[in-house]
Structures are given as structure tokens and as C-alpha cells.
Amino acid sequence: MKFNCMKGLAAGALMTVAFATTATAAECIAPANPGGGWDFTCRQIGKIMFDIGAVDKPIQVTNMAGAGGGLAFNHVVTERNDDADLIVAASSATSTRLAQNAYAGMTAGQVRFVGAIGADPGVIVVAANSPFKSLNDLVDAIKADPGSVAFAGGSAVGGFDHLKPLMVLQRAGFTDITKVKYIGVDGGADAITQTVGGFTQAMTGDMSEIVGFLKSGDVRALAVLTEERVPGFDDIPTAKEQGLDVVAVNWRGLYVPRGVSDDTFNSWADKLQKVADSAEWKEAMAANGLAPFTKVGADFQSYVDSLVVEVNQLSKDIGVIQ
Amino acid sequence: MDILTNLGIGFEIALSPFTLMLAIIGCFLGTIIGALPGLGPSNGVAILIPLTFTIGLDATSALVLMTAVYYGAMYGGRISSILLNIPGDEPALMTTLDGYPMAKQGRAGDALVLSGVASFVGAFLATIGLMLLAPTLARVAFLFGPAEYFALYLLAFCTLGGMASNNQAKSAIASCIGLGIAMIGVDNSSGLPRLTGGNLHLMDGVDFLVAIVGLFAIAEVFFFIESHGKGSSIGVKLDKVTIPWRDIMSTKWTMLRASGLGFFAGILPGAGASLGSFLAYMSEKSIAGEDGGFGTGVPKGIAAPEAGNNAAAGGALVPMLTLGVPGSGTTAVLLALLMTLNITPGPTLFTERPEVVWGLIASLLIANFVLLLMNVPMVKIFVRVLQVPAWILLPGVTMISFVGIFSLSGSHFDLILMVGFGVLGYFLRKLDVPTVPVILGILLGGNMEDALRRAMVLSDGDFIFLFSSPIALGLWIAAILGFVAPMFLRGVLKKPQAITD
Amino acid sequence: MASDRIFGLVVLMTALAYIASATQIQTSFLADPVGPKAFPILVGAVAALSSLVLIFRPDDEPEWPAIRTFGSLLVAIIVLVGYAYALRPFGFIVPTAIAAAILSYQISPRALPAALTGVGLSVGLFLLFKYALGLGLVPFPKEFFG
Structure with missing residues (x-):
């Protein structure tokens, strides 16, 4: 048995060598614990960048969980403002929280948004045995008796998943949003479990969270919140074609510190574009229910800026923030 | 038999000299990671994800390595619990209660071997359970809504009444400290921060690892500075390491019951391994009664939490694989790994990717046997830790704790908080206030509140809803009959005896 | 005896301060029936009650170092x-x-x-x-x- 230990040690030494090369590589901060969407973004993008040769050393992923991404944001702004070797995973949750001033006064202008290379379409789903056959059935039921429908979603109250049904109801002319029941649980899969279990009547989340459950027939998607129907899920109608014009996608992307040079910014944007064009990323997207959504460089920065303004206004209109 | 054929396919995928070597390396590394305070299974698995990419392992090999590390870390957590009274990670918390007293008696080797066997039994039975019942058991998660979860957490808190301290008020204060800390951070049900004092570091609340390492490891250092190591396990004359057959045989039913409870707790998303080991320990304690000697270093007190937490780790794979719901921090990391390998767990995984599922199950079984076989010889090495002089060992433990906690968020804030917990832990232990309820309060307090508030949202504030299902009602009854009633009846039941004496 | 009493007093003070700060918790008007304040206040109250027990029925004095x-x-x-x-x-x-x-x-x-x-x-x-x-x-x- 001593032999096994020695073997283990030898292999440990082998791994040591493998690891020594990562010493000065670029760093990707995932502002959450391992296992979430941001972590996925860092690891996938980092891996593909290395595999396709966009960077010459594997990108080191650091998890910096805290304050829904606020801790990492603060860290980048105050301590790493000119670090050219740093990228940070971001998503709609980042821009939503910035728009709702949930990062203790920090603003979207304090970093530079490099790009998004995929988006998770928002969806509203019900259990397979639900009486609601269309989004309008659901909306009508809420209009008739707001207490009869409870939503479950993966974000806290006022977060992006909560905003989705509120936006739909706002478009439908229902504005008494304090009456709408919503419980925030720990992630989309948990929200589905609660809905299939019959504890809540509908689930609001992202396409990636429901793919498996759609295939198994446990749930039925009432609407996808995109402009067009999502390829591969052509039988799910958009909210728009049901007369409720709501578009809400959860983009996955990156930001870099404010203080980097334009050259650095553009080079990260190029690298991200290369990832977007790679076959590997397409495969990863397909496996995880992401829809193509590529915006990089200045184009994306202005998209995020307008998104922040829009969500801020919307949150005020709906009453999520004062 | 279908299962046997499937298992055959699984072993065909997972069993080769190369993967076997990976399993051994993984088990070894996992054990080390699990044993180091502050580094838990989730750290371990997270560290290894980039490693698999760097070495360029294929999906199956990566999976074997990961599961080996996962189970290895679950096994490893007990080592520092037993030897130093410092839980390597949160599921190993309950193992300190009887493991450390046993080590102080010079029986560290027995305690380690026994807990290793208990870990094996728990993990093995859970893997069998996963194999036979996973698709069916996944439906159990659909039966647990907010009201049921609330009753479950309530059951856990009711058992605290039987906690180690003689003074119930002190147990209550300890759990209140934990619960009070759990309330800090962004409130899930309103989206607003609570009791953070505007500090960004507190928005996500206090990480339980910071609390565990502070209350146990740092406080231990203070005790050593005070006593210079007298009355601790370090330097105690050790018995020769043998296999304690008698202890193993005498705890077989305990192991079986604890595995069952742990597996069940693991299946429920959100409950996880700590609840598994906790419920296993407390229920065995109440079965054994006052004469059981729990808390003084009895074999059952070691076998129960270890079988419980390893069974829960196996059970947690059920919702992770079949629903994509991670039952614990560690399964969340495994989920991330699967997703980076382009495998998306969900209800169709078992039918669409049987090779992945059965490969995983086969590698779990492999890891389990490797761990059991590695265990006895490794125990001989581990007990040597106690021969290291305290003036090297304790500074070492402190520095490891600092690095572990530093790796959580890379800020000094958590470290300061950890030292604060160390000071708190020192005074609590001096005053005979148990520290385990503090950790449980932090671990489960937030979940319990969330469950109650979600239930109230769904029912428009109607409290009857909390008793509205047979499951919820059953858990309430178990909580009251099993743990609350005995507390009050104890006095009544004892009186007649006192007279006959 | 004195140690437990002092500890009881410290817990009592902390619990009261905790309750006081809990009453200051922001409530959004989206709040649920229970609200974000109830639990912290309850926890503070239980801690305060337990600390009273400790003040009136303290355990034996632990052994403090020099x-x-x-x-x-x-x-x-x-x-x-x-x-x-x-x-x-x-x-x-x-x-x-x-x-x-x-x-x-x-x-x-x-x-x-x-x-x-x-x-x-x-x-x-x-x-x-x-x-x-x-x-x-x-x-x-x-x-x-x-």
C-alpha cells in the first residue's frame, strides 16, 4: 500500500509541472462560487481561448463570490483598474444590479464591457398538467385573481427572473404588481422542482434551465421572451406573437477594468469574437441551451449602457426600486 | 438484469489501469484536501477542474478523477476532526463530538479506522441506492415544498435541545448566535440587504467555512497558547493501529440507520451532507439514551455521523443528476464540471446519456473501494500527525486555515472575521457553551427562514399551510415527539427512580 | 458564577442591540407576509430570554488563566x-x-x-x-x- 502513496506523490509531482506554466497567465474572475453561470462563462471562454490559440497560456479562473458580483466589481474598480490581464464574467444579472444600484453606488461606467457571446432566452413555463395553455391564459388568470398564481424563479425578489413576469403583466395592462406572488429559490432547477411539485403555478427563468425538463415532458413552456422563435425550440411561441411584446434575454459576457488601453480592450474583443466563431463554443452553446447572441467591442458597450438605462426606468415604473 | 448489464457497461468505461491510477491519485489528493481545515470538497473539485483541462483528460477520465476527489474529500474531513478537534469541512463537524475524545484516550487509530469503515458503508449504500432508485427517488424532490422544508429544518433545530451542554440556555444562546449571523446579508425574499452595516463583504452573509475554521482551528490555537498543549490529543501515547473489529460489529446497525437517514437528507435538494450527519448523530444519540455516553468518545458517536454524511454525499447526487439541482456546495461544483464537459444533467440524463451515468456510478464504486483499501495504511501515516510537536503543528494549522479562507474571496475581511470567530470560540468554550449549534444556525438558519417566508407567500400568510401535507405533519410530529417532548418529560420520568434509590 | 452572569449580560446587550438594528431593516413594499424583520427580532428575543436564565441561574465558574x-x-x-x-x-x-x-x-x-x-x-x-x-x-x- 505504501506503493500507492508513492504513486500518488509521483503523479502529484507530475501535475505540479503541468501547473507551473500557468503562473503569469491572464486571469478571469468569476464573481460567484464554482458551479454558477459566471463560473461557467469564465471556464468555457478561458478554455476555448486557450484551445484555439487566442491566448498562449491557459486562463486562470478565480472565484470571487460576494454581494451578487458586487465584491468582484468593487475589487476591479478599486484595486485592479489598469490590469490588462484581467477579464471578469458578467451577465444580465450584472447590468440589472447596476441599473438597480445594488452595487453600493458603483456604476456601469466604472468598467468596460467587452462583449457578449451567447444569450439565454427568458422563458415562462408551467407544469405539464397545468390548465394554462398559453401566456394569455396565465395573464387572464392573474387579472381575475392575482393570488391564484405564484411564480418561482432563481433570483431574489426584484431580480431579473422576477422582472420577467412583471414586464409581461405590465404589457398586459396589469399594474398592481404587489399582488403578484413570487418566491425566489436557489436557482432555476429548484424553481422547476417547485413548479412541477405543484407548490407554485409557474416558473420564470432561462431556457438553459428548462431544456432537460422540456424533453422529459415535465413542463410546458408558455412563452419565450425573444424577438424570434429560438432555433431548436421552434414550437415555443414568443411572448411577442402572443401580443405581449417583452424581450428579456440573459446574455453571457465579459468586462475589463476601466483603465486599460484601447488596444487591450480591442484585443480582448477580438479574442472574444474568435471564441464566438469557434466550433467548440457553438457546441457548448447547444449543449447548454444558449442562443447565439454576439456583440463585441464598442457595439456591446453601448448596448449595455442602453440596457442599464432601460432596466432602471423599468424597475422604477414597476416599483421594484424607488 | 438490466442494472447489472448497465453496471457492466459502466465498468467497461470507467475501469482501466489508467483510470484506476487516476482514482488512486484522486482519492489521495481528495483525502488531503478534505483533511486541511478551510479547504473543503468544493475547493478540491474546483481546483481540479482546470487541472483536468491542463492535462487534457477525456470526459470519462475527468469524471473518475473528480468523483475520486469528491469522495476522498468526504472521507478526509474526518481526519482533522478526530485528531485535532478541527473539522476539515462542514459535514465532518459532528465527528468532532466523539472522535476527538476518543483520540485523547489514545485510540486515534481505532477512531480513524472505524470512521473510515463507516464512511465506506454510508457511501457504498448510497451508491447502491443511487443505482437502483435514482429515477424514482428524484420524484421525492417534487413532494417537498416550502412548508415541508420548514418542518424539516425545524426538526433539525429541535434536536439541538439534546446538544452536549448541560445548560439548555447555553445551547439556545449558541444557536441564536448562529441564527443571528445567518440573517446577515441580502434577504432573498425582499432583495434588500439586512444588518450588513452597508459593508459589501457582508452582502452574501458570513461564509460558514469562516465560522468553522475560526471557532475550531483558531480557537484551538488560543487554547494551546494558554495551556501549552496539556490535556490535548497531541503527544498522547498511541495504541498500535489495528482494525477494531469489535467496534465495527457493535455499530453495524448504527451505520445502517445512519446511512438511511443520511441518504434521505442528501436526496432533498438544499438539505445536504451536514444535515445528514447531524440528523444521523442526534437520532442515534436519542436511541442510545443517556447511558449511551455520546460525547465522551463512543464508537457509535463516530460511526453515525460519518456513515450519515457520506451517504448524504451519495444521496445528493440523485437530485443533481436527475433534476440538475445541486444539493450542496460540492455537488454544485460537480454540476459545473459536468457542464464544462458538455453534459447537462436533468431528467433525461439517465435515458439519453446512460454511458455517463453508469460510468459515474462505476467510478463512485471504484473510488469507494480504493478509499477503503487505502484507508488502513493511511491511518498509520495520519496518526503520526499527533507526534508532531504542538509548536510546529499549531502554527501550521493556522497558516493553512488562513490560506484556505483567503482563497474564498481573496480579501483580508474574511480573515479578520475568522480571527474574531476564534476569539468568540475561545470564550464560548471556556464558558461551556457548545459551538456546534452556532455552525448549524449559520448553515441552516437562512434556509429555514426562507422556507417559512416562501410558505407564507404561497398561503397569503395562513399558518395552517405549514401543516397542510402529510409529510409536513409527519416531520412536525417527529420533531415534537422525538426531541422536544423528552426534554420536558425527562424530569417527570426520572422522579420515580429517584425515590426507589 | 460571575463569568456566566457577565456573559449573560453581554448576550443580553447584544441581543437588544440586534433587535434594535433589526427594526431598522429596510422593507420594500413588495415584502412578503412575514417580512424581513420578524425572524431577526425573534432570534434576538430568544437570545435575550436565554441570557436572563443565565444571569439568574449561572453555572460554576470556569478556570480562567492568569x-x-x-x-x-x-x-x-x-x-x-x-x-x-x-x-x-x-x-x-x-x-x-x-x-x-x-x-x-x-x-x-x-x-x-x-x-x-x-x-x-x-x-x-x-x-x-x-x-x-x-x-x-x-x-x-x-x-x-x-
């Missing part, structure tokens, strides 16, 4: 806090060596072994964490290498 020991505990706390602040700006190796050496000296007051322990632990652990476990530790401040 004042000098408290002095060395204080030194240990200061070292640990200083270490926490030093880790990022000064890198891993130097602060670790110093902190470990002081702690070692406090447990067993012999200067040379303590110093060797400090240096040995700091280098050894750095190698373990950096290379065997792959954590991103910085050995020395970046400025050292320009």
Missing part, C-alpha cells in the same frame, strides 16, 4: 490580525514566516526552533499550495520584480 496568559493571547490576536492585513500587500512568504514563528514561540518559548518553524512552514506550505493544490498565491510583492 493575567499574563491573557497578555500572550492578546499578542496572538494582534499577530493574526496583522497577518491578515499583510498577506495581500507583502506576499505570502515573509508575513507567514513571521506570524508562524511568533505563534510557535508563544506555544513553546524557544527562539531558534520557533524561527526555523516559521521559515520551514512558510516555504513548505507555499510549495504545497502553489504547486500541489494550484492555488493562486503570490510569494512576494510584485514590486520586488518590477
